[in-house]
Amino acid sequence: MAKQQISAGSRVFDFFNYFLLALLALITILPFIHVVGSSFATSAEIARTKFLLFPTEFSLQAYKYIFSTGTIFRALGVSVMVTIGGTIWSMFFSVLTAYGLSRRDLVGRRTLNFLIVFTLLFNGGMIPTFLVVQQTGLLDSLWALVIPVTINAFNMIILRSFFMNLPQGLEESAKIDGANDFSILFRIVLPISLPAIATISLFYAVTYWNTYMHAILYLADADKWPVQVLLRQIVVLASGMNYDAESYTDAPPPEVTVKMATIVVATVPVLLVYPFLQKYFAKGALLGSVKG
Amino acid sequence: METTTVTVKEQKRIKKLKRSETWRNIKKNKLIYLMILPGFIYFLIYKYLPMYGLIISFQDYKPYKGVMGSEWVGLEHFQRLFASSEFWMIFKNTLMLFGLQIFIFFPIPIIISLMLNEVRHQFFKRSVQTLIYIPHFMSWVVIVSISYVLLTLDGGIVNAILETLGFSKVNFLLNEEWFRPMYILQVIWREAGWGTIIFLAAITAVDPQLYEAARMDGANRFRQMWHITIPAIRNVIIVLLILKIGDVLELGFEHVYLLLNSSNRNVAEIFDTYVYVAGLQQGQFSYSTAVGFFKGGVGLIMVVFANWLAKKFNEEGIY
Numbered sequence: 001m002a003k004q005q006i007s008a009g010s011r012v013f014d015f016f017n018y019f020l021l022a023l024l025a026l027i028t029i030l031p032f033i034h035v036v037g038s039s040f041a042t043s044a045e046i047a048r049t050k051f052l053l054f055p056t057e058f059s060l061q062a063y064k065y066i067f068s069t070g071t072i073f074r075a076l077g078v079s080v081m082v083t084i085g086g087t088i089w090s091m092f093f094s095v096l097t098a099y100g101l102s103r104r105d106l107v108g109r110r111t112l113n114f115l116i117v118f119t120l121l122f123n124g125g126m127i128p129t130f131l132v133v134q135q136t137g138l139l140d141s142l143w144a145l146v147i148p149v150t151i152n153a154f155n156m157i158i159l160r161s162f163f164m165n166l167p168q169g170l171e172e173s174a175k176i177d178g179a180n181d182f183s184i185l186f187r188i189v190l191p192i193s194l195p196a197i198a199t200i201s202l203f204y205a206v207t208y209w210n211t212y213m214h215a216i217l218y219l220a221d222a223d224k225w226p227v228q229v230l231l232r233q234i235v236v237l238a239s240g241m242n243y244d245a246e247s248y249t250d251a252p253p254p255e256v257t258v259k260m261a262t263i264v265v266a267t268v269p270v271l272l273v274y275p276f277l278q279k280y281f282a283k284g285a286l287l288g289s290v291k292g
Numbered sequence: 293m294e295t296t297t298v299t300v301k302e303q304k305r306i307k308k309l310k311r312s313e314t315w316r317n318i319k320k321n322k323l324i325y326l327m328i329l330p331g332f333i334y335f336l337i338y339k340y341l342p343m344y345g346l347i348i349s350f351q352d353y354k355p356y357k358g359v360m361g362s363e364w365v366g367l368e369h370f371q372r373l374f375a376s377s378e379f380w381m382i383f384k385n386t387l388m389l390f391g392l393q394i395f396i397f398f399p400i401p402i403i404i405s406l407m408l409n410e411v412r413h414q415f416f417k418r419s420v421q422t423l424i425y426i427p428h429f430m431s432w433v434v435i436v437s438i439s440y441v442l443l444t445l446d447g448g449i450v451n452a453i454l455e456t457l458g459f460s461k462v463n464f465l466l467n468e469e470w471f472r473p474m475y476i477l478q479v480i481w482r483e484a485g486w487g488t489i490i491f492l493a494a495i496t497a498v499d500p501q502l503y504e505a506a507r508m509d510g511a512n513r514f515r516q517m518w519h520i521t522i523p524a525i526r527n528v529i530i531v532l533l534i535l536k537i538g539d540v541l542e543l544g545f546e547h548v549y550l551l552l553n554s555s556n557r558n559v560a561e562i563f564d565t566y567v568y569v570a571g572l573q574q575g576q577f578s579y580s581t582a583v584g585f586f587k588g589g590v591g592l593i594m595v596v597f598a599n600w601l602a603k604k605f606n607e608e609g610i611y
Contacts, residue, residue, distance in 0.1 A: 007512075009512055009513075010512070010513055013410070013512075013513045013514075014410070017407050017410050017411065018411065018416065020407065021404075021407055021408065021411065021416075021420045022420070024404065024420070024424060025419070025420045025423040025424055028423055028424050028426065028427060028481065028485060029423050029426065031438050031439075031442060031481075032426070032438070034442070034449060035438055035441065038441075046447065047447075052449075093330050093331050093334065094331070096327040096328070096330065096331060097327070097328055097330070097331030097332070099327060100324045100325070100327040100328035100331075101328065103321065103324055105317060105321070106317075106321055106324060107314055107317050107318050107321070112328065112332065115335065115340075116335060119335060119339040119340075120538075121538060121591075121592055121595055122343070122588055122591070122592045123339060123342065123343065123588060124339070124340075124341070124342025124343040124344075124345050124346055124584075124588075125342065125346070125567065125581065125584030125585065125587070125588055126545070126564070126567050126568060126571065126572075126580075126584055127345075127348075127567060127571040127572070127577055127580050127581045127584055128341075128342035128343070128344075128345030128346055128348065128581055128584075129338065129342040129345075130571070130572065131342075131345055131348075131577070132337065132338060132341050132342050132345060133338075136337065147338070148338045149338075150331075150334045150338070151331050151334055151335070156331070180323055181321075181323035181324055181327065182323060182327070185327070206429050209431075210429075210430070210431030210432075210433070210434075211431075212431060212432065212433050212546055213545060213546045213549075217568075217572065228431050228433040228434075229433075231433050231434070231437055232433050232437070232550070235437040235440055235441065236436075236437065236440055236550075256441065256447055259437070259441055260441060262437075263434060263437050263438060263441070266431070266433070266434055267430060267434050270429045270430065271426075274426065274429060
C-alpha cells in the first residue's frame, strides 16, 4: 500500500487516542499493582508511604500471618476442589447437551432450545431456587455450589454453535463406519473442538473459583466456605480469622497488609490461567454471538 | 365430492407417513436423546421447578406443609408489597442503578472499541486489550475488596490523595451520595474492557474499502467513525441493548449485596437484596417470592417490549 499523507488533524487524533487508551489501561491495572505491592510491604512502610506501588522493603510477613492458621488452607482447599470438580462436572453435561442439540435433524430440537433460552429471560428467583436446593438435599454440602449451576445456558449455546459449525461430513463418514453417537462425539468431535472446550472450561473454572453468592446462600457451615467468602470476612467484616477459635483466641484485627495478601491469594489462580484465557477467550466469546 | 375424499385420504396417508418418519428419526437418534437427558433433567429441576415454585407467592407457604398443603391467600403478598413504604424506595433505587447501567455504562465499551479500532500498532492495541480485560475475571468480592482498601478512611490511598491535595476526607463506603458513583465505577472497571470484544469483532467485518472511499471524499477520522463504523455495528449495539434491558433487574445481587450496609441502605437496597433479607434472613418465603416474581415479571415484559420495539424499527432483535 502506498504511504498516505497523514493530515495534522489525523495526527492530533492519534496522539489523544493513544494517550487516552494508555491512561485507561493504566487506571485499570494500577489498583491491582497497589494491592500486590502493599501485600509484600512491611506494616511500617505502609504507614509511612501513602502511595505505595512497589515496596522498598520486601516482606512476607502478611503471607506468613494468613498461612499461620488453618482457615485459609481449608478455604483454598474448598475452592480448588469446587473449581476442579465443578469444571469437570459442568463440562461433561454441557458438552453432552450442546452436542445433542447441535444435531440439525433432531426432532424437538427447537422446543428444547427454546426451553433453555427461556431460562435466560425468566427464572424462579432466589427463594424458589433455594427451596429446590433445600428439597434436593444439597444445603450445607459442597455440591450446592455445583449441582444448581451444572449448565450455564450461555456456555452451552456457545458450545452448541461451535459444534454446529463443524463440517458435517466427518460425522456421516464415521456413521457409515458403524460408530455410534457417543464414540463420534468423544473420538471425532471433541478432539477437533479443543479450542472451544478449553475456552468454556476456563469460563466455568473462573466462575467456580469466584463463587460467593451460592456459598452464602446455601452453606451455613463456616468450614465449607470457599476462599471468596473468607476474603469478604477478612477485608470487610474483619473477623474471618476468628472462626478458627482454637488457634486464634485473641486475634488482633487483620492489618492492611493482611487484607492485601488475602486479596492476592484469592486472585492469583485466576491470574495464572489468564494467559491461557487470553489466548482462547476472544474466540469463545465471539462464538457466543453466533445466533442459533 | 369424490375428489375431496381422496384428498382427505391422501392427507391422512401423508400424516401417517410423516409420523412414521418422525418415529424413525427419534429411534435413529435415541443415543442423542440419551445425551441430552441429563442436561434436560438439570434444567427441569433447577430452572423449571423454581418457576413452578413461584406459586407459593399466592400462598401462605409453610415449610412443614409444603407447596401442596399451604393455604392460598391470592394476591395478598403483592398487595402488601405495593402498599409497603419501602416499595417505592426499592423501586427507585433499582431504577436508578438500571439508568446508570444503560446511560453511563452501556456506551463506554462502544467508545473504547471505536478508539481501539483506530489504533494502527497491533502490539499497542493487544497490550491495552490484555490489560483492560483482566478485571472481568475477578470476582465481585475481589473488586469490592480492592475498592474497600483503596477507599477506606484510614490508610486508603484515595483519601490519602484527597488529603494531600487539601480536600477533606470522604467516607465513601458509608456515604449515601457516593454509593451510586461507586457502584457504576466498579461496573465500568470490571466490565467496560471485556464489553469491547463483541463490538471489535463486529467492526472487523467492515469492508476496508469503505474507509478508503471515505478518505478519498475527504472525510476525517471522526466522520469515518460516524458514517462507516457505527452504522456497521448498529445491529450488534441494538441486540446488546435489548439483552441489557432484559437484565434490567439483574443488577447483580452479589455486587450490590457486597456494597450494602446499614448507612447506605436508603440508596443501595434493590429488589434482589430485599428478597434475600426478607426471604432467607427473616423467613418470609411467600412474601419474598412475590417480590422476586414481580421483579422477574417486569424484566420479562421489558425484554419482550424492547425486542418488539427493535423489530418495529426493522432491526433484527434477539429472537
